[in-house]
Amino acid sequence: MTHASDESFVAKTQKEITLFSHINALLGWDKEIYLPHAGHDERSDQEALMSRLSHEQLTSPALQKAVKRLLAHKTTPHQRAILERLEKDIQKAQKLPPSFVESLSKATGQAYSVWVKARKQKNFKVFAPALEKVIALKQKQSDYMHLKGHVYNGVLDDFEEGMTVKQLDPVFDSIKDELIPLIHLIESSPAYRQKKIKIEMNEESQKRVGDVFIKRLLDPQRSRLDLSIHPFTNTSGLHDVRITTSYERGFEFSFYSTIHEAGHALYELQMPQKFANTAAHNDPSTGLHESQSRFWENMAGKRESFLKFYQPMIQREIKRKISLTDLHRAFNQVERGLIRIQADEVHYPLHVIIRYEIEKGLLDGSIQVKDLPREWNDRYEKYIGVRPKNDTQGVLQDVHWSIGAIGYFPTYVIGTVYSAQLWNQIESDMKNIDSLLQKGNYTPIKKWLEKNVHQYGRTMSADQIIQKATGEGLNAKPFLHYLTNKYAQLYGE
Amino acid sequence: MTHASDESFVAKTQKEITLFSHINALLGWDKEIYLPHAGHDERSDQEALMSRLSHEQLTSPALQKAVKRLLAHKTTPHQRAILERLEKDIQKAQKLPPSFVESLSKATGQAYSVWVKARKQKNFKVFAPALEKVIALKQKQSDYMHLKGHVYNGVLDDFEEGMTVKQLDPVFDSIKDELIPLIHLIESSPAYRQKKIKIEMNEESQKRVGDVFIKRLLDPQRSRLDLSIHPFTNTSGLHDVRITTSYERGFEFSFYSTIHEAGHALYELQMPQKFANTAAHNDPSTGLHESQSRFWENMAGKRESFLKFYQPMIQREIKRKISLTDLHRAFNQVERGLIRIQADEVHYPLHVIIRYEIEKGLLDGSIQVKDLPREWNDRYEKYIGVRPKNDTQGVLQDVHWSIGAIGYFPTYVIGTVYSAQLWNQIESDMKNIDSLLQKGNYTPIKKWLEKNVHQYGRTMSADQIIQKATGEGLNAKPFLHYLTNKYAQLYGE
Numbered sequence: 001m002t003h004a005s006d007e008s009f010v011a012k013t014q015k016e017i018t019l020f021s022h023i024n025a026l027l028g029w030d031k032e033i034y035l036p037h038a039g040h041d042e043r044s045d046q047e048a049l050m051s052r053l054s055h056e057q058l059t060s061p062a063l064q065k066a067v068k069r070l071l072a073h074k075t076t077p078h079q080r081a082i083l084e085r086l087e088k089d090i091q092k093a094q095k096l097p098p099s100f101v102e103s104l105s106k107a108t109g110q111a112y113s114v115w116v117k118a119r120k121q122k123n124f125k126v127f128a129p130a131l132e133k134v135i136a137l138k139q140k141q142s143d144y145m146h147l148k149g150h151v152y153n154g155v156l157d158d159f160e161e162g163m164t165v166k167q168l169d170p171v172f173d174s175i176k177d178e179l180i181p182l183i184h185l186i187e188s189s190p191a192y193r194q195k196k197i198k199i200e201m202n203e204e205s206q207k208r209v210g211d212v213f214i215k216r217l218l219d220p221q222r223s224r225l226d227l228s229i230h231p232f233t234n235t236s237g238l239h240d241v242r243i244t245t246s247y248e249r250g251f252e253f254s255f256y257s258t259i260h261e262a263g264h265a266l267y268e269l270q271m272p273q274k275f276a277n278t279a280a281h282n283d284p285s286t287g288l289h290e291s292q293s294r295f296w297e298n299m300a301g302k303r304e305s306f307l308k309f310y311q312p313m314i315q316r317e318i319k320r321k322i323s324l325t326d327l328h329r330a331f332n333q334v335e336r337g338l339i340r341i342q343a344d345e346v347h348y349p350l351h352v353i354i355r356y357e358i359e360k361g362l363l364d365g366s367i368q369v370k371d372l373p374r375e376w377n378d379r380y381e382k383y384i385g386v387r388p389k390n391d392t393q394g395v396l397q398d399v400h401w402s403i404g405a406i407g408y409f410p411t412y413v414i415g416t417v418y419s420a421q422l423w424n425q426i427e428s429d430m431k432n433i434d435s436l437l438q439k440g441n442y443t444p445i446k447k448w449l450e451k452n453v454h455q456y457g458r459t460m461s462a463d464q465i466i467q468k469a470t471g472e473g474l475n476a477k478p479f480l481h482y483l484t485n486k487y488a489q490l491y492g493e
Numbered sequence: 494m495t496h497a498s499d500e501s502f503v504a505k506t507q508k509e510i511t512l513f514s515h516i517n518a519l520l521g522w523d524k525e526i527y528l529p530h531a532g533h534d535e536r537s538d539q540e541a542l543m544s545r546l547s548h549e550q551l552t553s554p555a556l557q558k559a560v561k562r563l564l565a566h567k568t569t570p571h572q573r574a575i576l577e578r579l580e581k582d583i584q585k586a587q588k589l590p591p592s593f594v595e596s597l598s599k600a601t602g603q604a605y606s607v608w609v610k611a612r613k614q615k616n617f618k619v620f621a622p623a624l625e626k627v628i629a630l631k632q633k634q635s636d637y638m639h640l641k642g643h644v645y646n647g648v649l650d651d652f653e654e655g656m657t658v659k660q661l662d663p664v665f666d667s668i669k670d671e672l673i674p675l676i677h678l679i680e681s682s683p684a685y686r687q688k689k690i691k692i693e694m695n696e697e698s699q700k701r702v703g704d705v706f707i708k709r710l711l712d713p714q715r716s717r718l719d720l721s722i723h724p725f726t727n728t729s730g731l732h733d734v735r736i737t738t739s740y741e742r743g744f745e746f747s748f749y750s751t752i753h754e755a756g757h758a759l760y761e762l763q764m765p766q767k768f769a770n771t772a773a774h775n776d777p778s779t780g781l782h783e784s785q786s787r788f789w790e791n792m793a794g795k796r797e798s799f800l801k802f803y804q805p806m807i808q809r810e811i812k813r814k815i816s817l818t819d820l821h822r823a824f825n826q827v828e829r830g831l832i833r834i835q836a837d838e839v840h841y842p843l844h845v846i847i848r849y850e851i852e853k854g855l856l857d858g859s860i861q862v863k864d865l866p867r868e869w870n871d872r873y874e875k876y877i878g879v880r881p882k883n884d885t886q887g888v889l890q891d892v893h894w895s896i897g898a899i900g901y902f903p904t905y906v907i908g909t910v911y912s913a914q915l916w917n918q919i920e921s922d923m924k925n926i927d928s929l930l931q932k933g934n935y936t937p938i939k940k941w942l943e944k945n946v947h948q949y950g951r952t953m954s955a956d957q958i959i960q961k962a963t964g965e966g967l968n969a970k971p972f973l974h975y976l977t978n979k980y981a982q983l984y985g986e
Contacts, residue, residue, distance in 0.1 A: 019542050022535065023516060030519060030729075038714040039733030042515065046730075049512050053546070221531040236523075237539075240532030 003073060006066040013057050014086065015277040018238075020054035026236040033228050033244065044109070055101075058093045078274065081459040086279040095144050104141065107133045108404040115402035124373050124391040131401060132369045135362050138406050142363065152363045155407035159286040160414060162461045163474075165360065168410060171417065171476045172356060175349050178480045180383060182487065183346055186334050189491040197330040203247040205317035209310060210245065210258040216442050217262045217296070218243075222269055231257040233264035233293075238276055241268045251314075252331060256297050263296035264289060266446065270454040285462035286408065290415020291422060292453065298345055298416070299423035299482075300445070304328045305434035332490055336386050338393045346483055347384060349416065354379045355398070355409040363406070418466050420479035422453070425470045496566060499559040506550050507579065508770040511731075513547035519729040526721050526737065537602070548594075551586045571767065574952040579772040588637050597634065600626045601897040608895035617866050617884040624894060625862045628855050631899050635856065645856045648900035652779040653907060655954045656967075658853065661903060664910065664969045665849060668842050671973045673876060675980065676839055679827050682984040690823040696740040698810035702803060703738065703751040709935050710755045710789070711736075715762055724750040726757035726786075731769050734761045744807075745824060749790055756789035757782060759939065763947040778955035779901065783908020784915060785946065791838055791909070792916035792975075793938070797821045798927035825983055829879050831886045839976055840877060842909065847872045848891070848902040856899070911959050913972035915946070918963045 027047050035043055057063065067087050075083065111130035118127035142154025150165035157163070186192055201209075214225060221239070228244040235241050243261035247254045267289060275281035283289045300306050307327045315321055322330075334344050340351040358375055361367030367375055376395040381387045388394030400408050426448055427433055436444055452469040463473040520540050528536055550556065560580050568576065604623035611620035635647025643658035650656070679685055694702075707718060714732070721737040728734050736754035740747045760782060768774035776782045793799050800820045808814055815823075827837050833844035851868055854860030860868055869888040874880045881887030893901050919941055920926055929937055945962040956966040 015538075016542060019535075019539050023520065023539050023543070026520065026523060027516065030523070034717060034719075036713070036715050036717050036733050036735075038712075039730040042512075042730040042732065045508075046512050046516050049509060050516070219531075220529070222529050224527060224529050226527075237532040237535040239535065240529050242529075 003070070006070050010063065010066050010070060010083075010086070011277070013060075013063050014279060017054050017057050017279075018277045018281070020050045020057075022235065022237050022240070024050040024054075025234050029234040029236060029242055032230075032232065033226055048105070055093060055098075058090055064090050082275065082278045082280045085458055089279050095146070096141065097144075100137075100140065100144065104134075104137050104404060107137055108402065111404070112399070112402045115396065115399065119392050119396050122390040122392040122396070124395055127396060127402070128369050128372070131372075134401065134404055135369060135406075138404065139363060150360070150364065152360045152407065155359075155363065156410065157407070159405075159408050159411050160462065161285055162463065163285070163287070163410075163414070167474060168356070168414075171474055172349075172353050172410070172413065174476050175413065175417075175480065176353055176383065179346060179350060179483070182484060183334065183336075183384075186346070186487055186491045191491045192334065196333055196335075197326050199251050199314065199318060199322070199327075199330055201251040201314075201317050206247045206251050206254045209251070209313050209317060210255055212310070212313060212440075213255075213259055214243075214262055216440055217446070218265055219269060223265055225258070231261050233261045233268065235268045238273075238281075241265045256301060256331070259301045260293040260297040263293035266296070266449070267292040267454055270446070270450045272455050272457055275457040275459075280457040280459050282458045283462075284456075284458045284460060284465065285414075286411040287414030287418060288453070288462035288465060290411055291418035291466075292415075292449070294416045294419035295422055295449070299419050300437060302328075302331055302345070303434070303437060305437040307331070308438045309440040329490060332486070334487065334491070336384055338380065338386050338388050339397060346487060349413045350383045352409050352413045354383060355400075356413075359406050359409065414462075414474060417474060417476050417479045418462070420482050421466055421470045421472070421475060422449075423482070424478040425452070496563070499563050503556065503559050503563060503576075503579070504770070506553075506556050507772060510547050510550050510772075511770045511774070513543045513550075515728065515730050515733070517543040517547075518727050522727040522729060522735055525723075525725065526719055541598070548586060548591070551583055557583050575768065575771045575773045578951055582772050588639070589634065590637075593630075593633065593637065597627075597630050597897060600630055601895065604897070605892070605895045608889065608892065612885050612889045615883040615885040615889070617888055620889065620895070621862050621865070624865075627894065627897055627899075628862060631897065632856060643853070643857065645853045645900065648852075648856065649903065650900070652898075652901050652904050653955065654778055655956060656778070656780070656903075656907070660967060661849070661907075664967055665842075665846050665903070665906065667969050668906065668910075668973065669846055669876065672839060672843060672976070675977060676827065676829075679839065679980055679984045684984045685827065689826055689828075690819050692744050692807065692811060692815070692820075692823055694744040694807075694810050699740045699744050699747045702744070702806050702810060703748055705803070705806060705933075706748075706752055707736075707755055709933055710939070711758055712762060716758055718751070724754050726754045726761065728761045731766075731774075734758045749794060749824070752794045753786040753790040756786035759789070759942070760785040760947055763939065763943045765948050765950055768950040768952075773950040773952050775951045776955075777949075777951045777953060777958065778907075779904040780907030780911060781946070781955035781958060783904055784911035784959075785908075785942070787909045787912035788915055788942070792912050793930060795821075795824055795838070796927070796930060798930040800824070801931045802933040822983060825979070827980065827984070829877055831873065831879050831881050832890055839980060842906045843876045845902050845906045847876060848893075849906075852899050852902065907955075907967065910967060910969050910972045911955070913975050914959060914963045914965070914968060915942075916975070917971040918945070 024047055027043060027050065031040070031043050064087075067083055067090065071080070071083050071087065107130070111127075111134050114130040115127050118124060138155050139151065142151045145154035145157060147153045147157060148164075153164050156165070156168075211225075214223075218241075223241045223243070226242060226244045227246060229246060231243070231245050233241065233243050243258070243265050245254045245258045245261065267283065271281055271283075304324055304327075308324055311322070311324055311327055314327065332345070334346050337343055337347065340348070340355075343351050354376065357379065358367060358372065361375070362369065362372075372395050373391055377387050380394070398409075400406070426445065430436075430444065430448060433445070436442070453465055456465050460468070467473045517540055520536060520543065524533070524536050557580075560576055560583065564573070564576050564580065600623070604620075604627050607623040608620050611617060631648050632644065635644045638647035638650060640646045640650060641657075646657050649658070649661075704718075707716075711734075716734045716736070719735060719737045720739055722739060724736070724738050726734065726736050736751070736758050738747045738751045738754065760776065764774055764776075797817055797820075801817055804815070804817055804820055807820065825838070827839050830836055830840065833841070833848075836844050847869065850872065851860060851865065854868070855862065855865075865888050866884055870880050873887070891902075893899070919938065923929075923937065923941060926938070929935070946958055949958050949961075953961070960966045
């Protein structure tokens with residue numbers, strides 16, 4: 001094999017892997033939104049075929065050898081970054097035997113349908129045996145990964161490469177330790193007992209306001225918006241990034257889910273084209289991706305200056321005046337609740353930390369599946385002061401475990417923490433950020449994110465990128481500082 | 494290789510080919526309806542990858558050998574029918590060298606964009622050089638196919654396997670010879686000069702009426718309706734058949750395009766499950782598929798008895814009374830025109846025959862590309878009595894040639910002719926067909942079509958299926974008889 005033919009073979013293979021992944025994304029997008037009911041079985045076969053072909057390409061000995069040969073030569077730093085990333089992916093993909101991947105896929109396929117049934121019956125016991133199988137396989141997966149430290153590291157790595165329990169525990173503990181008293185403080189304030197402000201809008205109005213934001217953030221030639229029950233972002237092509245929202249749950253939900261998903265989409269769209277069709281054209285971690293959605297949804301989207309730009313439109317749609325203070329309050333209300341996806345900014349991390357603690361326990365054997373409802377409910381009572389009346393409101397509320405996504409939950413808080421670190425930095429880099437937000441001018445902010453986060457693709461770990469951007473790795477202080485300040489203002493004297 | 498392992502290998506390969514084809518269908522469906530503008534380039538790559546992988550499977554020596562070995566053994570007639578169909582497909586696929594397929598795909602990709610440009614400029618000369626390349630490649634394709642008779646047979650075979658110019662010419666000539674005088678007769682009648690009846694409805698009303706038909710014809714668990722500029726039917730899974738319509742052009746367009754596409758979809762949905770995931774699970778020809786859409790659109794859908802069922806709904810939506818006679822007239826009006834897809838039932842075949850004559854001439858060299866506007870316009874003047882004012886109204890109106898679909902046009906008339914033959918037969922088999930239509934009860938008709946057409950999948954040629962169903966192959970007489978009778982009634986004294 002000549003150097004040139006190795007190069008073109010590796011490029012062609014990476015391109016095909018990209019195409020498989022984008023086709024699979026479209027199959028998934030369609031499944032969530034349009035697929036007729038009876039089409040689901042074959043759709044699973046279609047998705048499995050794309051995954052298998054992609055995996056075969058990635059783990060082929062020919063690819064591995066060609067990459068090795070190329071890396072032994074002199075390369076540009078750009079080429080080396082891509083090749084090293086690809087080699088890591090190959091090694092990681094080889095760790096799991098195909099037979100194991102197949103059993104996991106079967107077990108989670110089954111567990112998902114059992115979970116749906118258990119939810120309907122509001123009975124965790126229906127789900128428990130299937131979940132036990134999934135947990136056993138996840139422990140096995142962690143063994144195959146062969147990482148140092150806590151057994152949980154081996155599943156966390158699927159979503160947050162390089163992150164460890166040792167690094168996460170103190171961060172999550174500090175969040176728990178500060179948020180619980182902060183919530184008590186908020187709840188004891190007179191403002192907390194005031195009537196909640198609700199902004200009600202019909203679907204057309206919701207769409208008009210949401211579309212203004214999208215138009216200012218995303219290139220309409222490369223993106224689109226659809227409706228689905230659960231909002232999501234989907235990348236079906238380098239220039240084909242799709243988000244969804246739902247107008248059925250009212251303006252606050254549709255507006256902030258749109259902003260959230262658009263934040264994800266912006267990251268996908270600003271992924272550097274020089275990495276197109278290579279292993280480096282991707283995010284390094286789920287948490288870093290989440291930081292981009294949280295950046296726009298919370299750090300920018302819940303500020304007064306941001307809302308000032310939308311105030312006239314909102315007034316027009318609801319056909320009455322609303323003060324900026326009231327608008328700001330409306331979207332920053334704190335309230336206890338049982339459901340993670342309905343939680344406010346202050347409660348949200350506690351919902352996630354409960355799941356993180358339980359997942360670790362399930363993996364290291366200190367928590368048994370059969371005890372989950374009690375473990376769950378006790379923590380909800382202790383951390384949030386509410387106790388689910390049934391399992392569907394409690395331990396059965398999220399799909400993640402049923403589909404084998406164990407290790408995913410912490411990325412929600414990692415992303416939130418990163419987003420506050422990034423906001424801290426952008427505020428000090430860009431003194432006029434509030435005046436930009438007031439004008440709905442997001443271009444300089446998009447450029448800042450591109451330069452400080454998006455441009456690296458997957459050539460560094462999430463923590464390295466955050467370190468480079470802000471001077472330190474995962475650190476909860478900016479997030480806690482932001483919450484304390486903001487809610488002191490909102491709920492203080 | 495054991496017999497059992499050959500069997501499972503052949504089954505697995507056919508299943509994968511099916512999956513590739515359905516995935517490709519979804520990629521195409523999405524491209525027509527939802528794909529963001531900038532996503533088109535990569536979408537072509539995605540489609541090309543699916544086609545290539547499918548072609549590689551179909552033409553692999555391993556498959557061919559396994560099929561041969563299986564056919565040498567004793568098999569059930571069912572297995573034999575599938576294997577023989579598969580073997581034919583393999584042989585056909587091997588006739589075209591991959592390098593030729595690639596040049597054709599490049600040439601048509603280019604020709605399509607040039608066609609779009611030429612249409613905008615209303616100038617055929619812009620398109621001519623690209624079309625010349627396509628024609629040259631199509632002549633070459635015909636050489637590779639190596640079929641007997643007229644060079645056109647080699648491209649017709651792509652769409653209408655086994656059909657020949659020798660069989661088509663007399664049928665098309667007889668249609669031309671009868672329709673031109675029939676139109677003159679219609680045009681000289683007093684009824685022709687009466688005011689045209691137009692049924693106007695808003696989009697919601699159009700949707701309500703169209704949905705009633707769909708609900709009665711198609712299983713909602715296995716199908717769906719979307720909107721697109723040009724209506725089409727798409728099979729993205731054995732249980733996932735999608736049709737589209739458009740409400741922008743008014744009720745007549747949306748209603749009849751819905752009925753037309755639903756007819757296609759019914760065929761797809763009634764394809765026998767015993768052939769699922771094999772080469773036999775498909776239509777034998779584009780014309781036979783078209784016969785299923787025309788059967789519902791024209792033969793059933795334009796009858797008084799059919800319309801009687803929809804009359805109350807239509808009256809409710811337009812908020813006025815309309816007599817059944819007027820309703821029947823409204824959807825059976827005859828008018829000269831330049832545009833094929835806007836043509837009425839009587840003019841439609843003439844539009845197609847013009848294209849068929851020109852295609853044959855282009856392939857055998859008796860017509861030059863540069864002369865196309867004149868060849869086209871002269872025929873329109875002679876057969877239909879209208880002359881295009883510019884090329885966009887004329888020779889540039891259809892996409893087919895630009896995408897290399899030469900040999901496709903005749904299938905529209907073949908399907909129409911078949912549909913009249915089938916109607917003739919069902920009327921004699923089922924004496925109460927008008928009373929069924931009046932009640933909107935399509936179940937017995939669906940069963941008749943399943944038994945007489947759909948059940949064979951692709952195990953016989955279209956002409957064999959029609960012969961078995963009606964006692965004779967392609968025959969224009971029932972169609973001409975039907976038109977003459979119907980329009981004598983509508984436009985007679």
